[in-house]
Structures are given as C-alpha cells and as structure tokens.
Amino acid sequence: MNTITDNNDAPHPAPQPPLAEPAIPAAPAIEPAIEPAPPAPVAVKTRYDGVAMLFHWVLAIAIICAFSVGWYMSDLPFSLTRLKLFNWHKWAGVTILALSALRLLWRLAHRPPVDLPMPAWQKLGAHAVHWLLYAAFFAVPLSGWAYSSAAGFPIVWFGVLPLPDFVSPDKALAQTLKQVHQVFAYGLGLLVLAHLGAVVKHVVIDKDGLLGRMLPGRA
Structure with a gap:
C-alpha cells in the first residue's frame, strides 16, 4: 500500500533573517565654536600720578623763589645781605637742577596722560613748550653754576656739601657766563608765561579740565 506523503509534512527551509541595512555612520557632533574672549580694556590715563604732581609743584615754587631772589639781588650793593641772597639763589638753583633730573627720569619711566582733544598746532606747541621747559630747567642752573665757578665763588650746597667747580676762575669768562645765565633765565621766564x-586758556575758554590733571584729588 502506497503511503501518500502530504506535502505539508515536508520540511520547510528555515526562514532567513532579514538582511540588515548597512549602518550609516553618525555625523560627528559639531561643537559650537568658542570665540576668544575680548582683550581687557586698557585703562586710559587721564591724570598725572602723585609723584609727577609733587615734582611739578615743588619745582614751580622753587623756580619762582629763585627767579624772585635773583631779580631782587641783582641791583643790591655789595653787602652781607647780597652775599646771603646769592647763596640762597645758588642753593635754589642746585636744588632745581637735582629735582629736574629726578623729574625727567620719572617722566621717561612713566607714561603721561593722553593729550586732550585740541587742534594739531596747539598740540605741537604744547609739546614744544614742555620740552623747552625741561631744557631750561637744566640750562639755567648749570650756566649759573659755571658763572659762580668762573667768578671764584665755589658753591657749598646749603653750607654743607661743597660742589666741584665747572671752570677755573676767569673774570672775562665770568662776565660772559653771567650774560648767558641771564639770557637763559629770561628765556625760562618767557616759557613759564607761555x-x-x-x-x-584751557580753564577759562576751553573748560576741558586740563588743570585738574595736575591737581590732587579724584578724576
């Protein structure tokens, strides 16, 4: 007897797993660009520092005193008073010379405040007068020192510190140096007036706060 085989009983092939889709690589994460921090703002210096102010006002007082004494004593007859005033005048001159050297060193090592807004010609004139004043601070006392040496009167600073002579005593040279000293002194006076x-002008007309830059107190 033939056995009828049911096709349904035939073994079926195992189902194949579905083909996996190829993996798509994930796009790299894009990090937001980090911008560099802006540089810290540079403080703008608008006033002179305390040391510069001190040099300025002490020198101003010393120059006024030395000029006043020199003007007064020039017409005095020879006397003990005249000799005393000459010594005071010379001591003031040497003090001005020393302070001017210290002030110049401080000025070169410390940045001055920025210029105020003004026309270019005024700015040029201000800087020219500024540096001519520095030159006169040295020229006037040095010429006076040389004149005193040529006249045969050594300088003893405040009666304590003998200073070396610039030149040997020479009457003719002393007269020449006296005139040079006077010219420099009057030139300094004109620069101070300018x-x-x-x-x-800056205080009365411009009203731009220029004087406050050289006065103590808050800006």
Missing part, C-alpha cells in the same frame, strides 16, 4: 597763558 605755559601759564595756555593753562588760563
């Missing part, structure tokens, strides 16, 4: 005139 400086004061500019300050008055």
